Amino acid sequence: MKRYILILAYLFASKLGYGEMIIDSSMTSPKVNEPFTITVDFINSEKEDYKIDGLDKFQILSKGSQSSYNAINGKVTTKKSDTYLLMPLESGNFTLIAIGKNEKSNSLVIDVKKSSEQNINNANIFLQENKLKKEYYFGEKIPFEETLISTVSIGGLQWIKSPNFDEFSVKDITGTNNQGNYEQELIRIDGKKALKINLFKGILDANSSGEKIISTGQIAVTEDNGMNSFFNQNPPKYLGGDKIKINILPLPEGAPKNFQNIVGNINDETTWSNDTIEYGSAITLTLKLYGNGNLSSLQRIIPNENKNFTTYETIKDYTANIIDGNFNNTKTIEIAFIPKKIGKLEIPDIIIPYFNTVDKKYENLVIPSKVIEVTGEIPKEDKIAVLNNNQLKDEKKINIEIDQISIKKENTRNIYKLSTFILGILNILQLILLIIFIKKNKNKR
Numbered sequence: 001m002k003r004y005i006l007i008l009a010y011l012f013a014s015k016l017g018y019g020e021m022i023i024d025s026s027m028t029s030p031k032v033n034e035p036f037t038i039t040v041d042f043i044n045s046e047k048e049d050y051k052i053d054g055l056d057k058f059q060i061l062s063k064g065s066q067s068s069y070n071a072i073n074g075k076v077t078t079k080k081s082d083t084y085l086l087m088p089l090e091s092g093n094f095t096l097i098a099i100g101k102n103e104k105s106n107s108l109v110i111d112v113k114k115s116s117e118q119n120i121n122n123a124n125i126f127l128q129e130n131k132l133k134k135e136y137y138f139g140e141k142i143p144f145e146e147t148l149i150s151t152v153s154i155g156g157l158q159w160i161k162s163p164n165f166d167e168f169s170v171k172d173i174t175g176t177n178n179q180g181n182y183e184q185e186l187i188r189i190d191g192k193k194a195l196k197i198n199l200f201k202g203i204l205d206a207n208s209s210g211e212k213i214i215s216t217g218q219i220a221v222t223e224d225n226g227m228n229s230f231f232n233q234n235p236p237k238y239l240g241g242d243k244i245k246i247n248i249l250p251l252p253e254g255a256p257k258n259f260q261n262i263v264g265n266i267n268d269e270t271t272w273s274n275d276t277i278e279y280g281s282a283i284t285l286t287l288k289l290y291g292n293g294n295l296s297s298l299q300r301i302i303p304n305e306n307k308n309f310t311t312y313e314t315i316k317d318y319t320a321n322i323i324d325g326n327f328n329n330t331k332t333i334e335i336a337f338i339p340k341k342i343g344k345l346e347i348p349d350i351i352i353p354y355f356n357t358v359d360k361k362y363e364n365l366v367i368p369s370k371v372i373e374v375t376g377e378i379p380k381e382d383k384i385a386v387l388n389n390n391q392l393k394d395e396k397k398i399n400i401e402i403d404q405i406s407i408k409k410e411n412t413r414n415i416y417k418l419s420t421f422i423l424g425i426l427n428i429l430q431l432i433l434l435i436i437f438i439k440k441n442k443n444k445r
Helices: 002-018 380-444
Strands: 020-025 036-043 051-053 058-072 075-088 092-099 108-112 125-127 135-137 142-150 154-161 168-172 183-189 192-206 210-215 218-223 237-240 243-249 266-272 276-278 283-291 309-323 326-339 343-347 350-356 361-367 370-375
Touching (some): 020 092, 125 237, 142 218, 142 326, 192 309, 266 361, 326 370
Parallel strands (some): 135 243, 276 370
Antiparallel strands (some): 020 036, 036 075, 051 092, 058 075, 092 108, 142 192, 154 218, 168 192, 183 192, 266 283, 283 326, 309 326, 343 370
């Protein structure tokens, strides 16, 4: 029995001594965003519950496993392998070590170089650079696009990871063509035909001020070589995955009255329906506002009641888009002015305050005042309504006067009480004097 135990212990010790982990790479000096593979081999060793130190500096694009064994002169060797497709996230020297339960691999040093700038002269497929500013004001709309440019035919296109906007609210306005695919258009770059593919288009709103980071999306693109065979396909190119830093500035103090958080520059086009109207009709102002100011936050044009007009506002249309890398929106508002009087009436200036992000100060967009002539007569029922309204105003005044009179009456009652008290005392004194007088007369008798 002891002999069997010794044999098992020997075999176990032999296995531990023979177990080996090896880590190797297809490339030891990749560039940022340039994919490469590493392989971890487990020779006569268990690969469960192992980890690779230093792997956090890389993005894992894919992982595959395989195993094999062979026997030579009765000696069996097992080999298990894990293969990782990695993408460097930043430049620098990084050391990878695989650590298992009982073994530790060799050290693998990866020297990641900075990626060279991509342009049409040295790349057939590349992502167009985003035209983002370094600073935006809080409330300012931020345009963001992911656009692919290719001067060759594309065999495959796949998102590895989507853009990340953790500290922003996003309105996705990515369009599609009639077939439900990405919007595409033919362009020319340096005289060459190229295909422009709009992968993503969004309008960002920062949730707070301060420094923010936008993580761009990452895609895998395969160039079409005209061969259908799986083994003849070109390897994919991995693009994107960058980080963009922008600073969100708070708005300065001193916002004007009725400021509705319009940040950015705006312009206007105005159209009046008429200059002269009859009483009972309405004159209409069609106001078209446009620019990069966030017009979606504009809710009310005329904040106060007008003494000469009753007003009604209707939003007829609103559109927002990104044009040539810049945010632009348009809002059309219809305002109906119904006169309360006849004669020449003035519609005062319409003032829309906004923050000018170019001059960095608050300004007002002013729609000039307009004088219109109201003809005709006020109907009898309208006159009665005006008269009743005036009577209601008079009744309010009378109520105030009555309240004042009631206060005076209350003071008058207090004086009467004092007089009654004094008269009572006098009557008592008179009664006492009368009693004394009667007693004196009885004594004389």
